[in-house]
Structure formats: C-alpha cells, structure tokens
Amino acid sequence: MQARRKQLALALALALPGLAVAGPISDDVVKIGILTDMSGVYAGVGGKGSVIAAEMAIADFGGKVAGKPIQVVSADHQNKADIGAGKAREWFDTQGVDMINDLLNSGVGIAVQKLGAEKKRITINNGAGSTALTGKECSPYGIHYAYDTYALAKGTATALMKQGMDSWYFLQADYAFGQALQGDAAKIVQALGGKVAGTVKHPLSSTDFSSYLLQAQSSGAKVVGLANAGGDFVNAVKQAKEFGLKQTIVGLLVFDSDVKALGLNAAQGMKFTTAYSWELNPEMEAFGKKFFAKAGFMPTMDHAGVYSSTMHYLNAIKATGTDDADAVMKKMRETPVNDFFAKKGVIREDGRFVHDMYLVEVLKPSESKGQWDQLKLVATIPGEQAFKPLSASECALVKK
Known part of the structure; x- marks a missing residue:
C-alpha cells in the first residue's frame, strides 16, 4: 500500500x-x-x-x-x-x-x-x-x-518648482505607467501652487514626437515634463532639441542608459530623481x-x-x-x-x-572624467519623504 x-x-x-x-x-x-x-x-x-x-x-x-x-x-x-x-x-x-x-x-x-x-x-x-x-x-x-512614479515626481517636480518653474505641460506615455507618472507630477505641481497647462498622450514606442512638441510649445508652459521612459524619452528629447524647443525639458523617469544614449551635450544640466547611479x-x-x-x-x-x-x-x-x-x-x-x-x-x-532616493544633475561635458561619468548628486531624499505615506494608501492590506 x-x-x-x-x-x-x-x-x-x-x-x-x-x-x-x-x-x-x-x-x-x-x-x-x-x-x-x-x-x-x-x-x-x-x-x-x-x-x-x-x-x-x-x-x-x-x-x-x-x-x-x-x-x-x-x-x-x-x-x-x-x-x-x-x-x-x-x-x-x-x-x-x-x-x-x-x-x-x-x-x-x-x-x-x-x-x-x-x-x-x-x-x-x-x-x-x-x-x-x-x-x-x-x-x-x-x-x-x-x-515608483510618486517618488520620481515628488523629487523632481519639487526641485524644479523651487527654481520658479511653476507652469507645466506634459507628454505622457499612453498606458498605466505614463498615466500614474503624469498624475503624480501634476498633483505635486498643483499642491505647490503651480499650474498644469495641459497634457498630450502618445503611444508606447513612438518615433515621431513633432506634433506633441508643437502642442507643448504652444502651451507657453515653462516646463515640458516627459512622463515616459526609455526609448520614448530619448527620442522625445532628441526631437525637442532638433525642433528648437526653448522650454525646460524635464524627464520624470530617466535612467543612466538614457543619459548615455543622449550624450552629455544634449542632456547637460537636466535634473531628475533616481534610486541608484554608480557615481553616488x-x-x-x-x-x-x-x-x-x-x-x-x-x-x-x-x-x-x-x-x-x-x-x-x-x-x-x-x-x-x-x-x-x-x-x-x-x-x-x-x-x-x-x-x-x-x-x-x-x-x-x-x-x-x-x-x-537621489536628486541628480547631468554633468557638463567639461565636468565628465570618463565615458560613464555622467551625474552628480544634488540632494538625498530620505525614504520616508520620498514615497507616498501609508496614510494616503489605497491598498486594502493597510490597516487604518
């Protein structure tokens, strides 16, 4: 048996x-x-x-x-x-x-x-x-x-608002991530007394951003916030530079690989929030x-x-x-x-x-000491300040 x-x-x-x-x-x-x-x-x-x-x-x-x-x-x-x-x-x-x-x-x-x-x-x-x-x-x-999108938006948007960048227009990737990132950034801008001039959505893996950039330019906003990532972010920044966009371009999710793809000439001076970079x-x-x-x-x-x-x-x-x-x-x-x-x-x-989390700034070409030396630390954001508090959570697992 x-x-x-x-x-x-x-x-x-x-x-x-x-x-x-x-x-x-x-x-x-x-x-x-x-x-x-x-x-x-x-x-x-x-x-x-x-x-x-x-x-x-x-x-x-x-x-x-x-x-x-x-x-x-x-x-x-x-x-x-x-x-x-x-x-x-x-x-x-x-x-x-x-x-x-x-x-x-x-x-x-x-x-x-x-x-x-x-x-x-x-x-x-x-x-x-x-x-x-x-x-x-x-x-x-x-x-x-x-x-997450809250920590990214809070770190970057707060820093830019302190510099007087108080009107924003968003280019948003049209899926869950882009919606969350744009939404979190817009709430933070408005909570700090800023204005959201508008938002335009683009499909994932877009190749032509010209029409979206034209709308951003027409908005008159001081900041064009890019609520996208990876290849979409890189392509949008490159085309904004080619288009001659005068507004400040802000990446709300930027990776070291994106800065490398853009090059320091194109990305220098850009501030963004990250969880890691080898230079820190x-x-x-x-x-x-x-x-x-x-x-x-x-x-x-x-x-x-x-x-x-x-x-x-x-x-x-x-x-x-x-x-x-x-x-x-x-x-x-x-x-x-x-x-x-x-x-x-x-x-x-x-x-x-x-x-x-860490607020960083892209180096000028003259400041870089090597091909992967791209960023400098601006500020460290303590975790309890960086992420959404549990008191604001919509998670059913959180006891309130």
Missing part, C-alpha cells in the same frame, strides 16, 4: 510539475524568472542587464540556498501585458518558478502581480513604476522595489564596476534593484529554510535591507520597499 501511494505521488508530480511539493524547498530547486523587455524601448533599462544582475546575485550568494541549486529563466514580454501574464502563468504552472523579478513595464507588472496573488507566488517589480502596484492593485505577495557613493561604484565587468555597460537603477531584491529574497529563504511564499514574504518584511542599494530599507504592508 505504501509503495502504491509513492507511485501515485510520483505520477501526480510528473503530471503537474508546477505544483508545489511539501517540503522545505519545492521541487528541490529555487527557480527565479526574469520577465523583462528584451527587444523594445526598455531593453536598455532592463533587458539582458536584468538577467546578468540576477545571475550575479546568485553567484555572489554561492549558487545554492538551503542546500538546493538556484536557477534563472528569462523571457521577453514584448511590452504586452497578455504575453507577460501568459509567460508568467506558464512558469508558475509548468516550470515551478518560485519568484518573478524585474517586470517592466507597469502594464505587465500589474498583470503578473495579480497572477502571483492568485498562485501565491512572489513577484518583485523593479522596472515598473505605477503606484497602483502598492495601491488598488496591491498584493500580499507583491513587492515594488526600486522606485563608493558602494554603488563598486557594484557598478563589477556589473560593468560582466555586462560591458554600467547598470541602471533597474539592474541594481534586481540584484538587491534577488539577494534579499535568497537571504529570506536561507533564514527560513523554505521557499514557501508566505514564510519568505514574512521574513523579507521583517528584515531591513542594508547593502549598496539601500540602508535600513524596509518593505511596508502595501508592498512598497522604502529607501532613500
């Missing part, structure tokens, strides 16, 4: 390989999925760099946790929520993936976080920005790690150089967040001796993060990872 039960259990495990098997480590392996943009406008932000970051974290951890091997799988979601959710479902149901990381963009991030809640699997959003991830779409198994302190520099040796380019804050959050996840498994999602999430929430990316960083009940 006992042999028969073992045969039935084996048959069930073979038939349903995605089903978690009782025991400390399901399937005798910890499997991490990197779901990212490998071929589109955000490929330089995440892409292969996010896979490299996860692989570096695993190697630095020792390649095993709780005596079991750690594996990485990766896929290109093509910036389509249905493709991303489909791949995540396949990973959860048939490949035994325990955690999915990166998840730029916000449409993909929200869809996969919902699925993670359904499947009781951990999802860590590093590339996605929408505050909905820790608001109405929050999940007990979801973590929003590197940044010695620990960040050490990680940046180590990453560069593997990748051939400096990491973005997305890549840095993938590394840091993967290490935090693996340390939680080590501490608990299991990859059970509930046990691991509990330990991750209980344990502050102290590494190159964050000091005393904590995960709140809404899933928001709270850490310091």
Whole structure:
C-alpha cells in the first residue's frame, strides 16, 4: 500500500510539475524568472542587464540556498501585458518558478502581480513604476522595489518648482505607467501652487514626437515634463532639441542608459530623481564596476534593484529554510535591507520597499572624467519623504 501511494505521488508530480511539493524547498530547486523587455524601448533599462544582475546575485550568494541549486529563466514580454501574464502563468504552472523579478513595464507588472496573488507566488517589480502596484492593485505577495512614479515626481517636480518653474505641460506615455507618472507630477505641481497647462498622450514606442512638441510649445508652459521612459524619452528629447524647443525639458523617469544614449551635450544640466547611479557613493561604484565587468555597460537603477531584491529574497529563504511564499514574504518584511542599494530599507504592508532616493544633475561635458561619468548628486531624499505615506494608501492590506 505504501509503495502504491509513492507511485501515485510520483505520477501526480510528473503530471503537474508546477505544483508545489511539501517540503522545505519545492521541487528541490529555487527557480527565479526574469520577465523583462528584451527587444523594445526598455531593453536598455532592463533587458539582458536584468538577467546578468540576477545571475550575479546568485553567484555572489554561492549558487545554492538551503542546500538546493538556484536557477534563472528569462523571457521577453514584448511590452504586452497578455504575453507577460501568459509567460508568467506558464512558469508558475509548468516550470515551478518560485519568484518573478524585474517586470517592466507597469502594464505587465500589474498583470503578473495579480497572477502571483492568485498562485501565491512572489513577484518583485523593479522596472515598473505605477503606484497602483502598492495601491488598488496591491498584493500580499507583491513587492515594488526600486522606485515608483510618486517618488520620481515628488523629487523632481519639487526641485524644479523651487527654481520658479511653476507652469507645466506634459507628454505622457499612453498606458498605466505614463498615466500614474503624469498624475503624480501634476498633483505635486498643483499642491505647490503651480499650474498644469495641459497634457498630450502618445503611444508606447513612438518615433515621431513633432506634433506633441508643437502642442507643448504652444502651451507657453515653462516646463515640458516627459512622463515616459526609455526609448520614448530619448527620442522625445532628441526631437525637442532638433525642433528648437526653448522650454525646460524635464524627464520624470530617466535612467543612466538614457543619459548615455543622449550624450552629455544634449542632456547637460537636466535634473531628475533616481534610486541608484554608480557615481553616488563608493558602494554603488563598486557594484557598478563589477556589473560593468560582466555586462560591458554600467547598470541602471533597474539592474541594481534586481540584484538587491534577488539577494534579499535568497537571504529570506536561507533564514527560513523554505521557499514557501508566505514564510519568505514574512521574513523579507521583517528584515531591513542594508547593502549598496539601500540602508535600513524596509518593505511596508502595501508592498512598497522604502529607501532613500537621489536628486541628480547631468554633468557638463567639461565636468565628465570618463565615458560613464555622467551625474552628480544634488540632494538625498530620505525614504520616508520620498514615497507616498501609508496614510494616503489605497491598498486594502493597510490597516487604518
């Protein structure tokens, strides 16, 4: 009879390989999925760099946790929520993936976080920005790690308003991320006594911004705020320069890779908010150089967040001796993060990872000491000031 039960259990495990098997480590392996943009406008932000970051974290951890091997799988979601959710479902149901990381963009991030809640699997959003991830779409198994639209908008808009830049016109990417970023920035501008002259939406992966820039110019606003990212941001700035736009151009989400693509001549003097840049302190520099040796380019804050959050996840498994999602999430929430990316960083009940953010300025070409020397620190924004307070949260998990 006992042999028969073992045969039935084996048959069930073979038939349903995605089903978690009782025991400390399901399937005798910890499997991490990197779901990212490998071929589109955000490929330089995440892409292969996010896979490299996860692989570096695993190697630095020792390649095993709780005596079991750690594996990485990766896929290109093509910036389509249905493709991303489909791949995540396949990973959860048939490949035994325990955690999915990166998840730029916000449409993909929200869809996969919902699925993670359904499947009781951990999802860590590093590339996605929408505050909905820790608001109405929050999940007990979801973590929003590197940044969000509120922190970006608050840091940059507040700094510009202090300089008298009190009228804004927005170019907004027409999906969840752009809507959240524009909305957060507009609220902050208005709360500080500024004016929003208007907003125009553009499709993701736009190539021609001329009509949008013409509307921005006609608005008479002092600031043209770009509520987009990656290739869209780079193309919009380049075309604004070619168009001869006289207004101040502000990127509300800018990565090191974007500054590199633009060049210092085009980007000099631009201020923006970030969670990481290799120039900011010695620990960040050490990680940046180590990453560069593997990748051939400096990491973005997305890549840095993938590394840091993967290490935090693996340390939680080590501490608990299991990859059970509930046990691991509990330990991750209980344990502050102290590494190159964050000091005393904590995960709140809404899933928001709270850490310091940084207001930076792009160097003049004459100030740069090398091809990746692009930014200087203007101000450090404490985490409790950078991110939306829990008192304003729309997350159902937050007790008020």
